[in-house]
Amino acid sequence: MVTLQDVARAAGVSIATASWAINNNKNVRIPESTMRKVRKVAADLGYRQNAMARSLARGRSDLIGFISDGVATSPFAGQVIQGAQDEAWRNGKILLIVDTHGEPDIERRACAFMLERQVEGIVYSSWVHHEVRPPEDLARVNSVLVNCFDRLGRFPAVVPDEVQGGRTATEMLTNAGHKRIAFVNATEQTPASQGRLQGYKEALAAAGLKYDPDMVMTCTVDQEGGYGIMSQVMQTSATAVFCHNDRTAMGLFDALRERGMHVPDDISVVGFDNQKLISAHLHPALSTVGLPQYDLGVLGIRTLLQREDVGEKGEGGSADAAGEHGPYSPIRVACPSVPRDSIRILEAS
Secondary structure, eight states, X not given: OOOHHHHHHHHTSOHHHHHHHHHTOTTSOOOHHHHHHHHHHHHHHTOOOOHHHHHHHHTOOOEEEEEESSTTTSTTTHHHHHHHHHHHHHTTOEEEEEEOTTOHHHHHHHHHHHHHTTOSXXXXXXXXXXXXXXXXXXXXXXXXXXXEEETTOOSOEEEEOHHHXXXXXXXXXXXXXXXXXXXXXXXXXXXXXXXXXXXXHXXXXXXXXXXXXXXXXXXXXXXXXXXXXXHHHHHTTOSEEEESSHHHHHHHHHXXXXXXXXXXXXXXXXXXXXXXXXXXXXXXXXXEEBOOHHHHHHHHHHHHHHHHHTXXXXXXXXXXXXXGGOOOXXXXXXXXXXXXXSOOOOOOO
């Protein structure tokens, strides 16, 4: 292995000068001719810098940790990693990715591993939007939460705008002239179910429609849940239904087909998530609202690098890593509409 000493000897300079030239140290004046000579010798000899030594010399590692509980293995949330990776690369950074599968021990070891390698920050992400209790070690380095949030607001958090998403989904139906719109929500109380319900109410109010709690029903957010809830939907005399997610909508499609009914002629349907393996391949293709997974990853990295630029860093174990400015409020990312063929436009009465 070629060492820095070998480069210095071959270039006829001191080890310090060789190091300064290779690392482009801005604080030391080196003749341009000397710098070119040292770098050429290093290239000719095949010299490769030690990553840790380079980090110490430059004061940064260009590494960002990415810890998730299942983003890398979930069917469509891998776009979060893609967005984070692309944004990191655009800024000359590389991600160290660990999927913990929700195991606390793996999470702790991953944090320790990344801190030992002097990562410039850590993105902590969840495949489902919910409240989390981040590991305490996150407070030792600039950290950002993605698709999850800390109740205490100790860290910046980037999350989907569930209220706006629910409002957008409902507006796709009100804008098409529908006045009796059912909402099939999740049984479990989550940021998504609560936010989308609030958005549904806001869209009805904006359209001059009265909110009717009898038009809202809950089920498990899967194909079986959507299939089983169909009878309740029919009892509402709804002309359209907004489903909590695309899988629920898929079950609704199956139940309608069994009844000899058609989407959108008999009833219009809007989903949520834009899980393309489902929404784009239903017949007709499902109008839906997308989760901004790629944008969540991009904005997570961007937020992390902005924290680094302004010098914010949590002190080890501090209860408030936000510093003197107080707790952080989540940064909400818009959920885009994805109109397809499952909405019938009603004629104005």
